[in-house]
Amino acid sequence: MFEKLQRAFWKALTPDLIAEPIEAPTQGLLSADVVSALGGADNLKSQQRVALTRVRVQLQDAARLDAAALKAAGVPAVMVLAGGVVHLITGL
Amino acid sequence: MNPSQPLELLAPLSGLLLALDQVPDPVFSSRMIGDGLCIDPTSQTLCAPLAGTISNIQDTGHAVSVTDDNGVQVLMHIGLDTVNLAGKGFTRLVEEGQRVTAGQPLIEFDADYVALNARSLLTLMLVVSGEPFSVLVDGFVESGQPLLQLSPRDAVEALDEEDGDALFSKPLTLHNPNGLHARPAAVLAQAAKGFNASIYLHKQTQSANAKSLVAIMALQTVRGDILQVSAAGQDAEMAINTLVALLAEGCGETVSREVEPVASVPSATLLKGVCASPGSAFGEVVQVVEPELTITEAGAGEAAERATLERGLLAATHALQALQDKAGGSAQAEIFRAHQELLEDPTLLEQAHRLLAQGKSAAFAWNRATATTAELFQGLGNALIAERAADLADVGQRVLKLILGVQDSVWDVPERAILIAEQLTPSQTASLDTRKVLGFVTVGGGATSHVAILARALGLPAICGVSAQVLGLANGKPVLLDADKGELHLEPNLAEIEQLDAARKQQALRHQRDVAQASQPATTRDGHHVDVTANVASLQEVEQSLTLGGEGVGLLRSEFLYLDRNRAPSPDEQAATYGAIARALGSERNLVVRTLDVGGDKPLAYVPMEAETNPFLGLRGIRLCLERPQLLREQLRAILASAGLARLHIMLPMVSLLSELHLARKMLEEEARALGLSEMPKLGIMIEVPSAALMADVFAPHVDFFSIGTNDLTQYTLAMDRDHPRLASQADSFHPAVLRLIATTVKAAHAHGKWVGVCGALASETLAVPMLIGLGVDELSVSIPLIPSIKATVRELDLADCQIIARQVLGLEEAGQVREALRQYHAATVETSSVVEH
Numbered sequence: 001m002f003e004k005l006q007r008a009f010w011k012a013l014t015p016d017l018i019a020e021p022i023e024a025p026t027q028g029l030l031s032a033d034v035v036s037a038l039g040g041a042d043n044l045k046s047q048q049r050v051a052l053t054r055v056r057v058q059l060q061d062a063a064r065l066d067a068a069a070l071k072a073a074g075v076p077a078v079m080v081l082a083g084g085v086v087h088l089i090t091g092l
Numbered sequence: 093m094n095p096s097q098p099l100e101l102l103a104p105l106s107g108l109l110l111a112l113d114q115v116p117d118p119v120f121s122s123r124m125i126g127d128g129l130c131i132d133p134t135s136q137t138l139c140a141p142l143a144g145t146i147s148n149i150q151d152t153g154h155a156v157s158v159t160d161d162n163g164v165q166v167l168m169h170i171g172l173d174t175v176n177l178a179g180k181g182f183t184r185l186v187e188e189g190q191r192v193t194a195g196q197p198l199i200e201f202d203a204d205y206v207a208l209n210a211r212s213l214l215t216l217m218l219v220v221s222g223e224p225f226s227v228l229v230d231g232f233v234e235s236g237q238p239l240l241q242l243s244p245r246d247a248v249e250a251l252d253e254e255d256g257d258a259l260f261s262k263p264l265t266l267h268n269p270n271g272l273h274a275r276p277a278a279v280l281a282q283a284a285k286g287f288n289a290s291i292y293l294h295k296q297t298q299s300a301n302a303k304s305l306v307a308i309m310a311l312q313t314v315r316g317d318i319l320q321v322s323a324a325g326q327d328a329e330m331a332i333n334t335l336v337a338l339l340a341e342g343c344g345e346t347v348s349r350e351v352e353p354v355a356s357v358p359s360a361t362l363l364k365g366v367c368a369s370p371g372s373a374f375g376e377v378v379q380v381v382e383p384e385l386t387i388t389e390a391g392a393g394e395a396a397e398r399a400t401l402e403r404g405l406l407a408a409t410h411a412l413q414a415l416q417d418k419a420g421g422s423a424q425a426e427i428f429r430a431h432q433e434l435l436e437d438p439t440l441l442e443q444a445h446r447l448l449a450q451g452k453s454a455a456f457a458w459n460r461a462t463a464t465t466a467e468l469f470q471g472l473g474n475a476l477i478a479e480r481a482a483d484l485a486d487v488g489q490r491v492l493k494l495i496l497g498v499q500d501s502v503w504d505v506p507e508r509a510i511l512i513a514e515q516l517t518p519s520q521t522a523s524l525d526t527r528k529v530l531g532f533v534t535v536g537g538g539a540t541s542h543v544a545i546l547a548r549a550l551g552l553p554a555i556c557g558v559s560a561q562v563l564g565l566a567n568g569k570p571v572l573l574d575a576d577k578g579e580l581h582l583e584p585n586l587a588e589i590e591q592l593d594a595a596r597k598q599q600a601l602r603h604q605r606d607v608a609q610a611s612q613p614a615t616t617r618d619g620h621h622v623d624v625t626a627n628v629a630s631l632q633e634v635e636q637s638l639t640l641g642g643e644g645v646g647l648l649r650s651e652f653l654y655l656d657r658n659r660a661p662s663p664d665e666q667a668a669t670y671g672a673i674a675r676a677l678g679s680e681r682n683l684v685v686r687t688l689d690v691g692g693d694k695p696l697a698y699v700p701m702e703a704e705t706n707p708f709l710g711l712r713g714i715r716l717c718l719e720r721p722q723l724l725r726e727q728l729r730a731i732l733a734s735a736g737l738a739r740l741h742i743m744l745p746m747v748s749l750l751s752e753l754h755l756a757r758k759m760l761e762e763e764a765r766a767l768g769l770s771e772m773p774k775l776g777i778m779i780e781v782p783s784a785a786l787m788a789d790v791f792a793p794h795v796d797f798f799s800i801g802t803n804d805l806t807q808y809t810l811a812m813d814r815d816h817p818r819l820a821s822q823a824d825s826f827h828p829a830v831l832r833l834i835a836t837t838v839k840a841a842h843a844h845g846k847w848v849g850v851c852g853a854l855a856s857e858t859l860a861v862p863m864l865i866g867l868g869v870d871e872l873s874v875s876i877p878l879i880p881s882i883k884a885t886v887r888e889l890d891l892a893d894c895q896i897i898a899r900q901v902l903g904l905e906e907a908g909q910v911r912e913a914l915r916q917y918h919a920a921t922v923e924t925s926s927v928v929e930h
Contacts, residue, residue, distance in 0.1 A: 051207040052116065052172075053132050053214065077108045077232060079134040081204050089108055089132050092116065 029055055033073035034088070039064025045084070053091055059084040099160070101141040101225075102194055103239040104168055104217055107133040108232055112216075117172050117275075119344070120216050125167065125278040125305055128218035128240075129227060133170075135235050138199040140192045141166055141217060148310040149198070150175075153182030155274055156198050157220065157306045164242065165221040165306060167274070170201055172212040175273045181205035188310070195236050220305055258292075258324040261332045264339060267347035271313035274305070276343030281305040283338050289325030291335065302335065363558050363580040365533065368544035370576050371553030372592045373530035374584065377569040378505060380513035380520060382489065385496055391453035400454035401444060404495035405435055411490065415519075427518045431487045440465060455495045462488030482536065486517035505529060510573055512562055516543045526550055531573040533580055535560050555580065606880035610641030614872075614886035616865070616894070623871040624883050625682060627851055629653070631669070634676050637876045641883055644682035646799065646873020647743075647851040648673065650727065651688050660723070666730035674737035683738040684799065684849075684873070685731050686778065687724060687756075689713050689745035708807070713746025713778075718755055728763045732773065740773040743799055748781040753794055778851075780804035785833035788840035798841050799873065802852025806830050824907035825854040831863070831902055831910070838868040849873055859914050861885045862921075866898025893921065 029047050030038070038044060038057060045058035059065060062084045070078055070088070079087040110130040115121045120130070144160035154174040157167040170182070183200040186192060207213055217239075219225060225240040233239055268276050284291045284302040291302040295317055300307035302321065313319065319339065323331040341347070391397035412432045419425035434440065440461050447457035462484055469481035492498075505511075505528045513520075515536040521543070532543050532554035547554035553575030562580065565571070572584035574592060581588060614624045625646030626637035630653065634645060653661075653669055661669075670685065677683050691701070691712020704710035717724040731742060744756050757775055764772055779785050780801035788798065802825045807813060809830050812823035834850070841848045849871035854860045856874040858881055864872065865886065874882050897917050901910045 051210070052212040054207055056204070056207060077132070077134050079203060085204055087134075087203065087207060089134065091108070091132075092110075092114060 030057075030088075031073060034070065034075060037066045037069035037073050037075075038086070039066075050087075053089055055088045055090055057086050057088065059086060062086065098244065099142065099162075099164060099223075099242040100228075100238040101166060101217070101219075101240040101242065102139070103131065103229070103233040103235055103237045104138050104141050104198075105131050105133040105215060106135040106233065106235040107131040107215070109227075109229065110214065115172075115214060115216070116212070119275040119278055120169075120218075124282050125216075125274065126218040126220035126222065127225070128166075128216060131215050131217065131233065133203065133213055133215050136201055136203045137197045137235070138168060138170060138201070138215070139235055140194055140196045140198055141168075141239070143192065143194045146186050146188050146190045146192060146198070148306050149184055149186060149188050150273065150309065151312060152177065152179040152270075152273075153184045153199055153201075154179075155309070156184075156186075157309075158192060158198075159221075159306075163221055164219070164223060167216070167218045167220045167306065168198075169216040169218070169274055170199065170213070171206050171210045172214055174206060174210045175270045177206065177210055178270075181209065258290075258322045259328045259332055261321040261336045263318045263320050264336060266313055266315060266317045266319055266339065268313075268342055268345050269315055269347070271315060271317065272308050272311065272343065274309060276345050277305050277308040279343040280335065280338060281308055283335060284331070287323070287325070287327050287331035287334075289323040289328040289331045291321065291323045291328075291331050294320040294322060361581065361583040363533075363562050363582065365555035365558035365578050365580070367554075367575050367578045368532075368534075368556045369547035369552060369554040371531070371551070372572070372574045372576065372596060373510060373553050374570070374572050374589050374592070375508035375510040375530040376506065377565045377567055377571055378509040378511050379563065379565070379567055380511055380516060382520075385455075385489075385492055385498060387455045387459055387492075387496070388453050389456045391448065391451055391456070394448055394451065397448050397452070397454040397457070398445070400495055401448065401458060404454065404458070404491045407494045408487070408491045409435055411494075427483070431483060431490075431518065434484060434487045435491070455492055458495065459488060459492055462491075482515050482517060486519050489517070490519055506568075510571055512565060514560075514563060516546075518546075521546055526552075531575065533558055533562055533573065535562065602884075603881060606884040607640070609884060610880040612641075612883065612887065614643075614883040616886060616889045616891050618890050618892060620865070620891040622865055622869075622886050623682070623849070624879060624886065625684075625849070625871060625873045626876050626879060627873050628673075628876070631672050631676060633876060634673050637879060638676070640876060640879045642876070642879050644677060644684075644739075645673070646682070646684050646849050646871055648683065648685045649689065650685055650731075651690050660726075663726055663730055666727065667733035670731050671734045671737060674734035674740065677738040679736065679738060681738055682741060682871075683734075684741040684743050684776070684851075686743045686745050687714070687727055687731075688717055691716055691746075708813070714744045714752050714756060715746060717744075718752060721759065724756070725759055725763055728760055729767065732764055732767055732769060735769055735771070735773055741776060741797065742773050743776045743778055743797075745778045745801070746780060746804075747777040747791075748783045750787070750790060750794070753777055753791065757794070779833075779837050780808070780852075782809050782833060785837050788837040789843065792840045792844040792846055795846060797847050797849065798837055799849040799851045799871075800834055800837060800869075802830065802834075802850060802854035805833060805852065809833060822907070824911075825852065826860065826907040826910040826914075828902060828904050828906070828910060831867070834864070834869070835867050835898075835902060842868060847871060856882065858882065858885045859911065859918060862889050862894045862917060863898050863901055863910075863914060865889060865891065866894030866896070888921070890921075893917075 029049060035041055035044065038059060039061060043060045043064050045060060047055060047057045050056045062080060065086060067078060075088045075090065077089040079089065081087065110132060112123060112127065112129055113121050115130050119125065140158050142158060142160050142164065144158045147157050147159040147165060149156040152175055154171060155167065155169045157165055159165040181202040185197050185199060192198065203213060223242045223244065225242045228238050228241055272280065281303055292299045293302045293308060293311065295311050295313055298311055300311045302308065321332050321335045409432055412428045416425045416428045419428065443461035444457040447460055448454065466481040466484040469484060505525055507528050509529050510531045510533060511529055512533045515534055516532060529552060531552055532547050534543050534556050535558055543554055544556060553573050555575050555578050558580060572581040572589055574581065613621060615621045623643050625644040626642040627647040628634050628637060628645050629649045674683050691707055691710060701711065711719060734740060742760065744753065747753055760775060774796035776795050776797035776799060777784065777791065778801045779788065779798050784791060785805065806823055806825040810823055810827060812819040838848045847870040850864055850869050851873035855864065855872040856878045861882060872882060901913055904910050904913065
């Protein structure tokens with residue numbers, strides 16, 4: 001006897017059920033210059049805003065990262081971590 | 093302290109510098125803890141900025157302070173809200189009290205883990221001893237590079253170690269979830285600094301200067317610690333009062349105190365809850381625990397995982413079908429059918445598939461989808477929906493086990509089991525040998541929860557809403573469950589057990605006698621007759637009520653006749669059902685048919701309606717029927733088809749305005765005329781809204797009868813949801829306010845020569861019978877199994893006595909007093925008379 005109720009609520013709530021922003025790699029998180037400094041779009045496995053001040057990217061090949069180009073593209077600091085994970089510190 | 097030597101502090105980390113004002117955390121940006129700066133780190137090892145001693149390092153490894161020989165104290169706090177990580181991602185390299193050199197590594201942390209799991213990595217370096225400083229670097233800093241230059245202060249204020257007797261506060265319990273970590277400790281220290289008195293915070297044998305942040309942190313308090321505040325000096329008393337109040341409020345953190353069990357003082361030997369199903373039992377504790385399932389996040393290819401999920405869902409559907417067939421038409425079967433529907437829910441599946449597309453495993457995707465939705469349900473603040481979250485979790489678990497290939501072990505319950513669980517799921521109870529179970533106790537749930545429905549169907553006692561403490565009871569511990577009082581006795585003594593046992597036996601004996609005499613009329617000793625009729629929802633129940641001495645039907649809940657339909661029944665089908673019920677009763681008995689009583693709280697599949705924010709105050713009962721007049725007209729026609737077969741009465745639910753009655757009567761008359769009926773059926777209204785009761789004298793000339801629905805009348809009069817876990821015990825129909833509305837209704841009806849029935853739960857309570865009769869109620873429509881005992885109760889009463897007790901209770905202050913007065917009356921009359929009879 002609750003199906004009706006459940007269905008009604010689900011319908012009303014569907015917009016909220018769209019997966020967490022964490023999983024959604026949105027376009028425009030990184031500028032074209034930054035993407036190219038990271039080795040191009042095909043070198044980018046994922047990108048995600050984390051910890052208020054950072055964009056966390058996963059690279060296919062961390063060796064293709066160009067630190068000087070990143071700085072030139074306006075990323076003031078970069079933290080290269082294991083497994084191709086890189087934190088771009090973009091500030092608050 | 094040597095004031096002549098300037099001290100340089102080294103950068104503890106590499107990273108981007110940030111001014112303290114910019115830190116999005118008021119405790120730090122307000123400099124409450126101390127002045128300093130912030131680094132957004134690019135290195136993962138925190139090093140000592142100066143040589144000194146580790147004056148404090150938190151167990152959780154996210155904060156450390158170093159004090160040098162001159163008393164300069166520097167605190168470093170890695171990340172924001174990192175205390176919640178409880179140490180995960182941090183490795184301590186030094187111990188408290190250890191001497192360190194400048195630049196020595198102190199803490200290593202996993203920057204990626206912290207970034208993904210805490211609010212921020214922003215790391216604070218604060219000079220808590222208060223020396224002014226100048227910043228030597230701008231922008232990016234390398235670890236170990238000189239960062240701050242301290243200007244020595246003329247003198248560091250000595251802490252006022254005042255002599256004299258110190259005052260002590262009462263011991264108090266700390267509620268902060270992570271103890272007094274940096275933020276609350278700073279708030280406390282700041283407040284303490286506002287007093288001249290010397291103030292100490294005590295934890296067991298340790299104590300800390302309450303004006304020193306680092307000292308407070310060094311106490312390493314955790315939630316539940318018992319603390320005391322002491323103070324010496326002029327303003328000591330005020331200081332203690334202020335700080336105790338601050339600690340109780342959580343020092344700026346929101347603290348949730350242990351949720352106290354409903355309406356009671358917690359006690360070591362007694363746990364309280366809400367009665368979900370009456371009765372009592374003495375048995376042993378059996379804790380119900382679900383095995384933890386191991387779920388791998390990454391999938392083995394999207395196609396393969398998709399197939400796995402499909403298989404799991406299909407297997408679950410089959411399993412649920414089998415359970416449904418086994419349960420055959422009972423409340424259980426309904427629940428499993430609802431579970432099947434959940435398996436087909438598009439939103440749930442869409443969510444799972446989205447995760448599969450991201451390369452997650454079937455188990456992970458399904459689990460995440462169901463858990464997220466269940467959480468959402470729980471957060472809606474609606475008890476009914478929240479309980480459906482339990483159903484969703486149950487279905488989720490069922491599919492998950494099938495995906496993971498986890499076999500459900502046959503649940504071997506010992507004899508005399510009192511099952512204890514956070515929440516019992518339908519799947520758990522389906523595989524249960526109910527012959528061995530004596531009762532249920534759950535932490536979650538309410539009167540509409542699955543376990544409550546099941547317990548009532550099985551006639552077993554159950555209580556819900558018990559403190560989580562109950563989950564800690566050892567298996568096999570003997571306990572006494574007194575569901576009537578909503579109590580679980582942990583150390584029952586023999587006297588209590590025997591008393592309940594004797595009461596149970598006496599009840600059974602009395603019930604036997606009442607059933608044997610069920611066919612006798614319900615007439616008081618002084619010759620006043622009361623109609624005792626039945627509340628029914630099916631033809632089968634009508635027949636059952638007649639064998640138990642029912643004198644008619646006082647309430648036919650018509651919406652229940654076609655509950656499991658997705659389409660409205662055809663007019664012919666409806667007419668046939670009403671006809672069969674009317675024929676079973678015969679032309680000498682009353683049949684009161686209540687028109688469709690549905691709404692947001694009681695949805696019906698074939699009456700689509702919008703979800704409402706407050707269904708109890710929305711379109712329900714007659715309001716909905718008048719919105720959809722075709723539905724009502726069709727039902728009226730079907731009911732009118734059985735005119736003459738029984739004494740037909742039509743009753744409108746939820747009437748609150750006179751216009752509603754007029755509109756419905758007009759429709760009824762039109763339909764009756766169209767059918768060529770010579771005699772109009774009786775038309776009455778339910779009195780379940782205070783406005784109808786208060787205006788009963790205005791309604792009375794326009795109706796043939798009233799029937800009082802005490803459940804809704806109580807909840808609307810007291811503004812208390814009767815399913816609310818914390819209010820259920822107070823939403824009591826014995827409240828004098830409700831009784832006064834009943835008295836008003838009866839007086840108005842009798843003044844116009846109309847009769848009044850009570851069809852709510854109050855009529856089914858033997859305790860209420862003398863009061864209702866005394867108030868002048870003409871008919872009691874009761875739940876079927878109680879017909880014999882209600883009739884027997886009436887036979888033991890005197891109308892004159894009832895009128896006296898009714899007058900008396902109307903003047904009382906609250907429900908508890910009414911119950912007590914009636915209990916005394918009962919003891920003085922009914923029980924003595926039954927002794928005489930034996």
